[in-house]
Amino acid sequence: xxxxxxxxxxxxxxxxxxxxxxxxxxxxxxxxxxxxxxxxxxxxxxxxxxxxxxxxxxxxxxxxxxxxxxxxxxxxxxxxxxxxxxxxxxxxxxxxxxxxxxxxxxxxxx
Amino acid sequence: xxxxxxxxxxxxxxxxxxxxxxxxxxxxxxxxxxxxxxxxxxxxxxxxxxxxxxxxxxxxxxxxxxxxxxxxxxxxxxxxxxxxxxxxxxxxxxxxxxxxxxxxxxxxxxxxxx
Numbered sequence: 001x002x003x004x005x006x007x008x009x010x011x012x013x014x015x016x017x018x019x020x021x022x023x024x025x026x027x028x029x030x031x032x033x034x035x036x037x038x039x040x041x042x043x044x045x046x047x048x049x050x051x052x053x054x055x056x057x058x059x060x061x062x063x064x065x066x067x068x069x070x071x072x073x074x075x076x077x078x079x080x081x082x083x084x085x086x087x088x089x090x091x092x093x094x095x096x097x098x099x100x101x102x103x104x105x106x107x108x109x110x
Numbered sequence: 111x112x113x114x115x116x117x118x119x120x121x122x123x124x125x126x127x128x129x130x131x132x133x134x135x136x137x138x139x140x141x142x143x144x145x146x147x148x149x150x151x152x153x154x155x156x157x158x159x160x161x162x163x164x165x166x167x168x169x170x171x172x173x174x175x176x177x178x179x180x181x182x183x184x185x186x187x188x189x190x191x192x193x194x195x196x197x198x199x200x201x202x203x204x205x206x207x208x209x210x211x212x213x214x215x216x217x218x219x220x221x222x223x224x
Contacts, residue, residue: 042201043203
């Protein structure tokens with residue numbers, strides 16, 4: 001939605017790190033999420049971060065949150081071909097309503 | 111554990127025809143969502159159910175769209191009559207009421223209106 005913005009495309013070489021960026025406008029957001037969507041499939045939750053945190057690491061995934069700038073990023077270390085997908089940033093509050101960005105298409109090249 | 115099941119996966123209809131989509135959430139999930147995903151966009155919420163009650167249908171175009179979840183389990187989303195602009199993917203998701211609201215998505219129904 002218009003409240004969440006992401007860059008549309010990212011091309012990365014296999015083995016390199018990918019960084020996907022997102023900005024949001026709702027300062028009352030409680031949780032921020034990263035979802036992955038592969039072709040013909042639904043969205044899969046990759047990770048989330050609570051708004052009072054500034055970093056979360058989960059295996060190859062690192063989420064950074066700059067609450068002052070309302071900026072969220074997802075870093076994927078050692079990017080593999082299986083990481084090629086569309087990645088959606090989403091923000092939500094306590095009302096269970098999520099606002100999604102338009103998605104970043106990540107292409108991993110050999 | 112079975113995920114969220116949706117059917118059909120694909121549907122092609124002519125404009126002005128009715129169409130219905132079915133969703134079976136993950137067992138035990140009391141919250142069910144219907145989203146609309148246009149090409150190149152993120153999902154947008156149409157309606158959210160808590161058990162059998164529609165607690166947020168503010169984004170559902172009620173002149174042509176309707177939904178039901180009669181027994182608080184599976185749900186049906188209907189469009190009547192369909193318009194060309196309704197061509198999109200309709201996603202269903204479910205969740206347990208919880209602190210971080212992890213929503214599990216089905217594969218979606220891709221609707222093409224000719």
